[in-house]
Amino acid sequence: MRAVDAVIECLKAEGVEVVFGLPGGANLPQYDAFYDAGIRHVLVRHEAGGGHAAAGYAKATGKVGVCFATSGPGATNVVTPIADAMMDSVPTVFITGQVRTDLLGTDGFQEVDVVGVTMPIVKHSFMIQHPLEIPRAIHEAFHLARTGRPGPVIVDIPTDLARAEIPYEPVTDVHLPGYQPTHEGNTKQIRQAAKALAAARRPVLYVGGGTINANASEEVRELARLDNFPVTCTLMGLGAYPAPDPQWLGMLGMHGTRTANYAMDEADLIVAIGARFDDRITGKLSEFAPRAKFVHIDIDPAEISKNIPAHIPIVGDAKNIVAKLVKEYRALEGVDHTRLEAWWERIHGWQEKHPLRYDDTEGDEIKPQRLIEALYEATGGDAIVTTDIGQHQMWAAQYFHFDRPRRWLQSGGLGTMGFGLPAAMGAKVGMPGETVICIAGDGSVQMNMQELATCAQEGIDIKIFISNNGYLGMVRQWQELFWDKRYSHVDMGQFPDFVKLADAMGATGFRFESKATLVEDIKQAIATPGPVMVDVRVTREENVYPMIAPGAAARDMVG
């Protein structure tokens, strides 16, 4: 069969139900194969939309997201989603067309060395040099994308090789001698960690995105229940532990709760589970959790002691390790189960004194925080939520609560404006039975706006709520707080008219300006069939608090 048909067979063998993409010259042969392939192909309007949709699909379903792009500009358009997937460890496969082999290196029409361009931002890449390599490369790409620490993998296929006749036999054995992720976790280390936990008087479980990738939420909950351990999650970990909950401290980090950050600051033992001590968490590194010993559970050995030296490193899969940790802890004798009482008293003190709060308006104006609360109320929390980047994202993290994993889909590491809309599209395709909401920024949403037309055409029923402050709000906040209020190029005015735009794209548009009717209005928007985009006018100059100022330590949170 043609190599491009073999690609389709590979996709089917990998269980792929849907791909996102856009054709061009170099992948025309591939698109000929898609014509009657029997795999759903969502035709996006921009390859970046396709890449983020693949990521949204992957984050929501736990399966590998797939995106096709042509050579040259098609390939460079997926560079941002690839970098995004790398930073957030999202299992994705990108299959790009390439110019004919005899044109390689000649600045041929639409030639870009995409493997070279993306080398630092992929988990791995395959540059196909012979048509017989294609099936194995595709299968290895899927294997690499989904196992170990997941990430984006590219397969770049020159168009002449794609047209070659090859025999296809399903590849069942991937052979990657240089790739052997550790899953098990060292038993001695796990026992040590159990003992350290049993001795700790001020422990905190610091739970990250790796817990969600490992599907280890149940295990983490069990661990927390063992002895009433306090739990905090990173932005990427939200949903890994059910919120609200008495043991829940809220998110930690730059815009986390004071309680979570103070608890980290005073902890004597921090158990990091699939979390990577990002600088949004640690603030000033030298003053981060100065009294704590660290247990660090991560599948990637390169994360251990990267930023913070680990006292008890445990490399492996979080699900495995936490389950064993629970067992080891249970087997310990003479554990004093009352030892955390003083710690909880201290934590409760912070919780009472420093709840998340904002000053609501007297009149009918909608505070952006209120918008998030209203969305939570209107949905009963039963929705998959994506966001863009900025203030609205932080408020969503603070005021929407997630009681299950894979319902909060973020661009955390790269912070890619324009992620929310296409990611919601991908999530909805993967989870058609769920309500999928994109909480967007008026600035961010304009970066991948075009995919609303894709949603309209394909009947992908997402609900977009734009927290419209007419500003690149997060940047404005920094200019206000740290750059003498010199608002340099952050005012977007009230453009465009999102309601008309929604209409033009084939979606339904609404504009909400009233606090009083907000919850009801939201319910109505969600009940409206088809894609809906709502322009919610919110208070223009509002700041996200609390906040760890740049270069400051957690205990010095402001606001």
Next chain:
Amino acid sequence: MGDPGTKQDLLSLEDLEAAGALRTGRKHVLSILVENKPGVLTRIAGLFARRGFNIETLTVGPTDDDQISRVTLTVDGALHPIDQVTKQLHKLINVLKIRDLEPEGTVARELALFKVAAEGAARSEVMQVCDIFRGKVVDVTRRSLIVEVTGTTDKVEAFERMVRPFGLIEMMRTGEIAISRGRSET
């Protein structure tokens, strides 16, 4: 938001330069077994560059298995602890094995070719030095000699110092290859 700092904290160029010039740590000789796949060298070199490591020498050659090559690479004065890089190297799919070779437990050699101006009386002097270093004269013209020297980096550099005064026209060095001492494989 990245870390744009605040309007108050200005960075001085001197501080930045001082930080950039910092060289700590010892020299490292890394011996890396890799699959013979396209782009593998670029991936390795890229990793070092991104972490602020300067590769001093780099040699690549076949092993007894034609699917596998050996990369020997020396880096000097690391800015950051080298184990962050070796951990990242391990993550490259085509990298099979890495050893950070301890100097005491290692035999390391490189080959160098020196083109030295050597006319008249100087010629025999150069050849004497060459003898002492167990070098080999591999080409002779009326006005110059080419000498081949193998040995440790120290030896090669000592030879260079000796012949430089005669007029060193050109020098080429392969960079070190290194093998661990004793029975076990590198």
